[in-house]
Amino acid sequence: MSSVESAVRPPVVKNRKRTLKQRLNASGYKWAPYVFVSPFFVIFAVFGLFPLLFSLFLSFHYWEPAAGLGAMEWVGIENFTFTLTDDWFQTSVYNTIWIALAAGIPQHVVAIPLAYFLHTSFKRSRNTVVGMYFLPFITSSVAISLVFTTLFSRDFGMINMLFTSAGNWTVGDIQPLAWLFPTANIDWNRPEYTKTMIAFVVFWRYVGWNTVLYLSAMQTIPKDLYEAATVDGAKRWQQFWYITVPMLKPMMFFAVTLTIIGNLQLFEEPFIITGGTGGIEQAGKTAAMHMYITAFVEGDFGTASAVSWILFALIAFLTWGNNKLLGEKK
Amino acid sequence: MNKLTKSHIIAYFIVGMGSIIMLAPFYFMFVFATHTNSSILSVPPPVWFGGEFVNNVGILLDALPYFWHNIGLSFYVALITTILNLFFCSLAGYAFAMFEFKGRNVMFILIMGTMLLPPFLGMIPTALIMSKLEWMNQPRALYIPMACGAMGIFMMRQFISSAIPKELIEAARMDGCNEFAIYWRVVVPLITPAFGTLGLITFIGQWNNFMGPLVVMNDMKMFTVPLALRALQGTGQVPWGAICAGAAIAVVPLMILFVMTSRKLIDGLTAGAVKG
Numbered sequence: 001m002s003s004v005e006s007a008v009r010p011p012v013v014k015n016r017k018r019t020l021k022q023r024l025n026a027s028g029y030k031w032a033p034y035v036f037v038s039p040f041f042v043i044f045a046v047f048g049l050f051p052l053l054f055s056l057f058l059s060f061h062y063w064e065p066a067a068g069l070g071a072m073e074w075v076g077i078e079n080f081t082f083t084l085t086d087d088w089f090q091t092s093v094y095n096t097i098w099i100a101l102a103a104g105i106p107q108h109v110v111a112i113p114l115a116y117f118l119h120t121s122f123k124r125s126r127n128t129v130v131g132m133y134f135l136p137f138i139t140s141s142v143a144i145s146l147v148f149t150t151l152f153s154r155d156f157g158m159i160n161m162l163f164t165s166a167g168n169w170t171v172g173d174i175q176p177l178a179w180l181f182p183t184a185n186i187d188w189n190r191p192e193y194t195k196t197m198i199a200f201v202v203f204w205r206y207v208g209w210n211t212v213l214y215l216s217a218m219q220t221i222p223k224d225l226y227e228a229a230t231v232d233g234a235k236r237w238q239q240f241w242y243i244t245v246p247m248l249k250p251m252m253f254f255a256v257t258l259t260i261i262g263n264l265q266l267f268e269e270p271f272i273i274t275g276g277t278g279g280i281e282q283a284g285k286t287a288a289m290h291m292y293i294t295a296f297v298e299g300d301f302g303t304a305s306a307v308s309w310i311l312f313a314l315i316a317f318l319t320w321g322n323n324k325l326l327g328e329k330k
Numbered sequence: 331m332n333k334l335t336k337s338h339i340i341a342y343f344i345v346g347m348g349s350i351i352m353l354a355p356f357y358f359m360f361v362f363a364t365h366t367n368s369s370i371l372s373v374p375p376p377v378w379f380g381g382e383f384v385n386n387v388g389i390l391l392d393a394l395p396y397f398w399h400n401i402g403l404s405f406y407v408a409l410i411t412t413i414l415n416l417f418f419c420s421l422a423g424y425a426f427a428m429f430e431f432k433g434r435n436v437m438f439i440l441i442m443g444t445m446l447l448p449p450f451l452g453m454i455p456t457a458l459i460m461s462k463l464e465w466m467n468q469p470r471a472l473y474i475p476m477a478c479g480a481m482g483i484f485m486m487r488q489f490i491s492s493a494i495p496k497e498l499i500e501a502a503r504m505d506g507c508n509e510f511a512i513y514w515r516v517v518v519p520l521i522t523p524a525f526g527t528l529g530l531i532t533f534i535g536q537w538n539n540f541m542g543p544l545v546v547m548n549d550m551k552m553f554t555v556p557l558a559l560r561a562l563q564g565t566g567q568v569p570w571g572a573i574c575a576g577a578a579i580a581v582v583p584l585m586i587l588f589v590m591t592s593r594k595l596i597d598g599l600t601a602g603a604v605k606g
Contacts, residue, residue: 048452110348134592
């Protein structure tokens with residue numbers, strides 16, 4: 001400590017008698033950083049750490065909130081075993097992973113080539129186009145999920161109208177697109193379609209964010225690599241495949257990690273799209289929604305806390321798996 | 331140029347189609363906001379603007395009598411959160427960037443580590459704490475827990491250590507300036523660009539926050555805009571026109587903010603994602 005201090009402060013103070021003000025300032029120099037960082041720790045202790053420990057504590061108890069804090073009853077790991085064997089919980093985890101994959105994989109499959117197009121073919125208009133793709137990311141997920149419920153509606157929804165008009169498009173007597181598009185309106189609220197609908201909204205919201213991440217990584221790839229490849233006669237798609245994609249590996253790891261963490265916590269979009277119920281047969285209920293409903297609708301805070309810790313363990317495990325899979329080949 | 335024309339056209343076409351898909355929901359949000367329910371429910375649905383916006387706002391206000399209050403509250407909460415974040419995060423960022431002190435690195439790693447904790451983990455106990463503190467339906471239940479975030483500290487530390495020379499702080503200290511005054515008179519005026527970026531991110535994040543208010547606000551008067559919009563759902567005949575009008579009102583301020591600042595905002599959000 002003292003060596004650090006003498007490196008920063010000039011050693012003149014030794015010979016001179018310091019005034020009170022100078023001495024106060026000297027002690028200020030010592031204490032100021034601790035004072036400056038303390039707001040974070042105070043807030044985190046009260047609204048971060050304490051809730052965490054409390055929820056861990058709660059997950060081993062049965063508790064009727066109305067009866068007050070004294071009415072907690074120790075039940076050991078019962079909440080955990082109950083949750084893990086609970087059909088609704090298993091459904092919600094299945095839904096979460098389904099949506100996470102159906103929304104997550106296309107996000108990256110689309111974002112990488114899109115970022116490449118933007119990087120190579122767009123000059124002056126790039127910022128405008130990036131802005132358009134990025135806009136969904138900053139808008140209120142509640143507002144936009146509500147708009148999507150109208151667009152996905154069975155009888156008057158714009159999406160059904162587009163699909164069926166493509167499916168019913170006739171050339172002479174035949175309908176050339178009927179094999180690809182439906183010829184009658186789809187009821188997106190039916191269990192077999194709910195997850196698709198949610199996954200599309202999630203994809204739509206985050207594809208621009210991933211594009212921006214990849215675009216900013218592409219800008220750091222040295223230009224001479226491309227120049228050398230052009231001299232060697234490499235085509236554009238070859239440059240994409242043999243230069244851009246390998247150079248993006250570290251960013252892919254980062255972006256995929258963010259997607260895993262984010263998608264496994266999905267709450268707002270499915271909550272709004274299914275009207276807070278989880279949809280018919282709970283087909284759109286995610287694990288975070290299951291936790292919310294268990295706590296605030298059914299009033300079982302102990303089980304809900306166990307759900308949140310199991311979900312946390314799942315996220316940690318999958319992030320670790322992703323790290324093993326993608327992270328080590330740097 | 332000739333060699334690239336074909337692939338350029340393909341790129342423009344694909345990217346153009348994509349941006350239509352990205353913007354279409356916003357377009358229909360505005361279109362539906364200007365139509366009556368029966369017109370929206372007709373087949374085919376309207377694709378151009380109507381003249382029922384004021385009417386829809388009327389329906390919205392019938393269903394949500396406190397809607398203007400809700401907007402004001404959202405604005406107030408987002409603004410206070412932003413101010414607190416700018417102050418606390420820049421103080422902490424300044425400490426991490428400019429001071430040598432015992433435990434600095436450990437503390438910084440701890441703070442960064444909190445970013446890994448998923449928000450839903452604290453949802454239940456936070457609700458309980460707020461009701462114990464009797465902060466339910468109080469704006470402070472929303473802005474105090476959000477008053478100093480790890481990401482803001484990280485951004486501020488990065489900015490301060492790259493933008494402010496240590497000698498400047500030393501000089502102020504030699505002149506007898508006390509530590510807080512150095513922060514206030516030397517550091518703050520120099521970090522206004524970072525204030526802009528962090529402020530935007532914080533404001534937008536809090537304006538859109540849904541999970542927080544969902545568990546601490548149960549009085550309709552104290553709803554924030556996302557909660558209020560959600561309350562329109564699920565009671566009998568759904569007023570689609572009014573919902574879209576409300577959604578538009580909730581989204582337009584952000585769109586304006588975004589159009590004015592997109593570069594800054596995107597750079598700020600991706601800061602730290604790209605090394606070098």
